[in-house]
Amino acid sequence: xxxxxxxxxxxxxxxxxxxxxxxxxxxxxxxxxxxxxxxxxxxxxxxxxxxxxxxxxxxxxxxxxxxxxxxxxxxxxxxxxxxxxxxxxxxxxxxxxxxxxxxxxxxxxxxxxxxxxxxxxxxxxxxxxxxxxxxxxxxxxxxxxxxxxxxxxxxxxxxxxxxxxxxxxxxxxxxxxxxxxxxxxxxxxxxxxxxxxxxxxxxxxxxxxxxxxxxxxxxxxxxxxxxxxxxxxxxxxxxxxxxxxxxxxxxxxxxxxxxxxxxxxxxxxxxxxxxxxxxxxxxxxxxxxxxxxxxxxxxxxxxxxxxxxxxxxxxxxxxxxxxxxxxxxxxxxxxxxxxxxxxxxxxxxxxx
Numbered sequence: 001x002x003x004x005x006x007x008x009x010x011x012x013x014x015x016x017x018x019x020x021x022x023x024x025x026x027x028x029x030x031x032x033x034x035x036x037x038x039x040x041x042x043x044x045x046x047x048x049x050x051x052x053x054x055x056x057x058x059x060x061x062x063x064x065x066x067x068x069x070x071x072x073x074x075x076x077x078x079x080x081x082x083x084x085x086x087x088x089x090x091x092x093x094x095x096x097x098x099x100x101x102x103x104x105x106x107x108x109x110x111x112x113x114x115x116x117x118x119x120x121x122x123x124x125x126x127x128x129x130x131x132x133x134x135x136x137x138x139x140x141x142x143x144x145x146x147x148x149x150x151x152x153x154x155x156x157x158x159x160x161x162x163x164x165x166x167x168x169x170x171x172x173x174x175x176x177x178x179x180x181x182x183x184x185x186x187x188x189x190x191x192x193x194x195x196x197x198x199x200x201x202x203x204x205x206x207x208x209x210x211x212x213x214x215x216x217x218x219x220x221x222x223x224x225x226x227x228x229x230x231x232x233x234x235x236x237x238x239x240x241x242x243x244x245x246x247x248x249x250x251x252x253x254x255x256x257x258x259x260x261x262x263x264x265x266x267x268x269x270x271x272x273x274x275x276x277x278x279x280x281x282x283x284x285x286x287x288x289x290x291x292x293x294x295x296x297x298x299x300x301x302x303x304x305x306x307x308x309x310x311x312x313x314x315x316x317x318x319x320x321x322x323x324x325x326x327x328x329x330x331x332x333x334x335x336x337x338x339x340x341x342x343x344x345x346x347x348x349x350x351x352x
Contacts, residue, residue, distance in 0.1 A: 002049050003073060008033055014045040017072045017079075017098045024084035028097035029077055046073040052108060063111045070109065072098050078107040083166035085346070092350050094166075106164060164262065167346060171256040174268040175206045178344045181265055184327055185348045190336050192348050193327040195265055199341065200313045201276065208279040212246060215285065229293070238285065245278035283307070 006015035016034035023030070034043050051059065052067040061068065070079040077098035083106070084095045099107060142150070169179040181195040219238070222229055230238060252271035256263060290300050321339065323329040324347075331339075333349045340347050 003046050004049055005045050006047060006070070014043070015047070016043060016045050017075060017077060018042075018044050019075055022082070022095065022097035023090075024086060024095045025082045025097055028080060028082060028099045029075065031079065031096050031098050044072065044074040047071065047079070048073055061111075065110075067108050067110055069102065069107050071102060076100060076102070078102040078104075079109065080104070080107045082106070083164055085166065092348075165264075167264065168262045169265055171253065171263065171268075173344075174253075174265060174271075175202075177202045177265070178342060179265060180345055182346065182348055185350065186327065186330070188351075189330040190333060190349055190351050191327050191330050192324065192336075194324040194347060196321060196324055196345070197272070198314060198317050198321075200310065200317050201279070202272075204310065205272070205275040205279040208282040209246065209249065209275065211282050211286075212242060212278060215282075216242060234288070241278070241281040241285075245274050245281055248274035249278060 007013070008015070011033065013033035015031065017029055017031045020030045022028040034045055048071045049061065050069040050071060051057065051061055052069060053065075057066050060066070071077070072079070075098065077100045080097050080099040082095045082097050086093050086095050167179065167181045173179050177197055177199060183193045183195065185192040215238070219229060219235070223235075228235075249271050252274060253268065256267055287303065290303055294300070323331065324339065333352050336347050336349050
């Protein structure tokens, strides 16, 4: 319950918050270091320390072990990691804000290292801060199965508690691949590994769902009127494709619309497999329909040309975006921006 001030070690400025919208998350309030430029803005610099697991530490604030919540005294908003990344003017750092909804996972903090310096010169303070970073003395040795078990448990347990993530996405964003997932970025360049599918295949497969449903409705209406465009074997094959591929897609996709937890693009991958299989099935059926109902050879040639162009597009997209799959190519800031086809793709730029 102690009331403290949080002072930046290098600039000696105190952490301040006030009832102004945070730049990246307007529902939260802004957090910044207080600077008095003779303007009529009060200094709201006091924070109340709440030790969440106080019983485990005898009501003492310990490094590593203690989980704390910092509540702004003036506004009762808790210091929070929002998961959003600031633009260039914020040096692409992650945003910290204050939220009046105190009891969330993102408002829980812990101290990894406790240091104190009495140096007053800023250069000496900065030098000591850089030299005394907490670096493990010995690497932790884990076997493959230990790593595998730890990762699986982290995913199972952490996903249930996760209330927000900058790379999370909603199910309605998946069919058009509006958001990917960043897995790794090189510290020396903008080389990175990012989960993004092949946009040509992704969009084509989404259109294949619409095409199959269109064919199905068309054939059902025609059969209702006693027009049998497909013989019985062809009709059964067409229905079988829908029962397997389309039903498989919806079984693996629709349940996520009713899940109340943080979701990511990789949750869509099982449904994506069925969607790609349906794409192949629809292309085969279009070829069958052209051979059966269209007598002009020109139409068949045009379809083959479109299919060839589509395949070239698939390989071109793969060759261009493979740099985000393997992370072996150094990228400049302009290279990354050129790869960002959608504004919702959060590709990482931290080097010029």
